[in-house]
Amino acid sequence: MAFSELVSFFFTMYLLLPTPISSNNISLSPEELAQIPVNFLDLAKKPDVFDWMVGIRRKLHENPELSFEEFETSKLIRAELDQMGIPYTYPIAVTGIVGYIGTGGPPFVALRADMDALAMQELVEWEHKSKVPGKMHACGHDAHIAMLLGAAKMLQELRHKLLVFSFFLFCFIKLICVHGQIGTVVLLFQPAEEGWGGAKKMLDAGVLKNVEAIFGLHVSPAYPIGTVASRPGPLTAGSGRFAAVISGKGGHAAIPQQTIDPILAASNVIVSLQHLVSREADPLDSQVVTVTKFQGGGSFNVIPDSVSIGGTFRALSKESFAQLRQRIEEVITMQARVQRCNATVTFNENGKPFYPVLVNNKDLHEHFRKVAGDMLGFQNLKVMLPLMGAEDFSFYAEAIPGYFFCLGLDDKTKGTFELEHSPLFRINEDALPYGAALHASLAMRYLLENQPESTSLKGSFHDEL
Numbered sequence: 403m404a405f406s407e408l409v410s411f412f413f414t415m416y417l418l419l420p421t422p423i424s425s426n427n428i429s430l431s432p433e434e435l436a437q438i439p440v441n442f443l444d445l446a447k448k449p450d451v452f453d454w455m456v457g458i459r460r461k462l463h464e465n466p467e468l469s470f471e472e473f474e475t476s477k478l479i480r481a482e483l484d485q486m487g488i489p490y491t492y493p494i495a496v497t498g499i500v501g502y503i504g505t506g507g508p509p510f511v512a513l514r515a516d517m518d519a520l521a522m523q524e525l526v527e528w529e530h531k532s533k534v535p536g537k538m539h540a541c542g543h544d545a546h547i548a549m550l551l552g553a554a555k556m557l558q559e560l561r562h563k564l565l566v567f568s569f570f571l572f573c574f575i576k577l578i579c580v581h582g583q584i585g586t587v588v589l590l591f592q593p594a595e596e597g598w599g600g601a602k603k604m605l606d607a608g609v610l611k612n613v614e615a616i617f618g619l620h621v622s623p624a625y626p627i628g629t630v631a632s633r634p635g636p637l638t639a640g641s642g643r644f645a646a647v648i649s650g651k652g653g654h655a656a657i658p659q660q661t662i663d664p665i666l667a668a669s670n671v672i673v674s675l676q677h678l679v680s681r682e683a684d685p686l687d688s689q690v691v692t693v694t695k696f697q698g699g700g701s702f703n704v705i706p707d708s709v710s711i712g713g714t715f716r717a718l719s720k721e722s723f724a725q726l727r728q729r730i731e732e733v734i735t736m737q738a739r740v741q742r743c744n745a746t747v748t749f750n751e752n753g754k755p756f757y758p759v760l761v762n763n764k765d766l767h768e769h770f771r772k773v774a775g776d777m778l779g780f781q782n783l784k785v786m787l788p789l790m791g792a793e794d795f796s797f798y799a800e801a802i803p804g805y806f807f808c809l810g811l812d813d814k815t816k817g818t819f820e821l822e823h824s825p826l827f828r829i830n831e832d833a834l835p836y837g838a839a840l841h842a843s844l845a846m847r848y849l850l851e852n853q854p855e856s857t858s859l860k861g862s863f864h865d866e867l
């Protein structure tokens with residue numbers, strides 16, 4: 403390790419010491435801060451971090467588990483945290499884990515990875531194909547876990563290396579001293595992102611108590627490797643599901659006057675629902691209402707008693723979402739009445755929560771831009787348009803300032819990377835170091851730049867040298 407590398411290493415390291423090394427007033431210059439993400443990326447690409455992450459990711463990929471069933475996944479993560487000597491709380495929200503790195507004191511900054519797989523059959527033929535028929539990590543959550551563990555490993559190892567170089571450290575401490583605490587990185591390993599709102603359960607369990615900011619990422623084949631994409635403000639939509647039973651009176655298809663036809667009523671309901679977005683919503687305020695289910699009847703000459711329909715609705719603001727929900731209920735019940743039917747409408751069966759709109763905090767967007775720009779070059783920060791898809795990170799970002807971004811993994815030299823939820827979805831494992839380094843850098847820089855006033859770091863490290 404070159405001396406300059408060593409120096410920047412120490413920077414990164416002493417900041418996470420368990421006990422404050424007190425006295426003078428120091429801070430890092432912009433150049434020193436800019437070096438942190440670069441160092442983390444270098445470190446994450448080294449075999450002892452990279453190969454280790456790849457190994458974890460492949461193990462997870464072979465053994466996918468569905469929402470709230472991530473028992474083995476959780477066990478594997480805990481074993482790694484134990485190995486690294488990182489304390490954690492478990493279980494939270496059935497299989498969730500919260501780990502802690504740092505002083506144990508404020509400020510607290512959280513990093514999140516989701517853990518669940520999807521109920522679908524993997525069609526990629528490769529050595530580490532899913533061993534569980536009908537289950538697959540097709541959304542990249544296996545990679546998300548590996549990346550967060552990679553970040554944890556780097557942050558934690560910096561502390562161990564400190565001990566190895568304790569003599570140097572001693573010299574440094576005499577030069578650089580920090581008042582008070584540096585802070586704590588909170589690691590959230592969360593179950594059930596895929597539709598079940600595991601994030602809400604984690605949040606309800608109090609995992610963000612005292613946490614000032616939270617970061618999360620999603621791998622994305624839509625962007626090239628080495629790039630990231632996001633935006634301030636709304637990023638993913640608020641999302642809900644509706645279901646309705648439209649009841650009439652069944653009977654002979656040739657004697658319609660003695661029946662009340664729910665098929666026709668349901669058809670009119672579906673047509674009327676189309677007007678919500680096309681006629682009632684502001685064209686510049688994106689919304690979606692899609693009917694995806696229509697079940698009724700089973701015969702050519704019998705009008706059924708009832709029809710069931712169901713679907714999803716989305717909006718990019720809380721207000722529009724609430725408005726849609728109310729109007730969907732009204733349109734279904736009232737339009738059914740027009741045809742003499744009765745309708746009952748339910749939202750989010752099985753007690754699944756609505757996913758809120760994911761709103762990226764504007765200050766954290768600036769923080770992200772600086773950190774990711776320093777690491778990847780500012781030309782590699784892409785601006786994303788909002789998506790009508792949903793992501794339960796929104797629960798966290800609704801509770802405290804949060805920031806979510808996409809991590810590019812596309813690489814044309816390695817074939818086609820299919821989109822998430824495809825049975826042909828593949829991870830470009832070269833993206834793992836980027837994710838790990840971004841997690842580590844976002845947290846580290848956040849702590850550094852958000853020290854409480856009384857303990858703010860002032861002065862320049864270089865000057866001291």
Ligand SMILES: *[C@@H]1O[C@H](CO)[C@@H](O)[C@H](O)[C@H]1NC(C)=O
Nearest residue numbers: 425426427855857858859860
């Ligand atoms: C440390 O820096 C802060 C911010 O500039 C300042 O308010 C404080 O007085 C300084 N403390 C010492 C001990 O110099």
Ligand SMILES: *[C@@H]1O[C@H](CO)[C@@H](O)[C@H](O)[C@H]1NC(C)=O
Nearest residue numbers: 649650651662742743744745
């Ligand atoms: C609709 O509900 C009303 C009030 O409960 C009931 O009288 C009527 O028979 C119902 N109509 C149908 C078609 O089920």
Ligand SMILES: [Zn+2]
Nearest residue numbers: 541596822823
């Ligand atoms: Zn998904």
Ligand SMILES: [Zn+2]
Nearest residue numbers: 541542543620
């Ligand atoms: Zn996902």
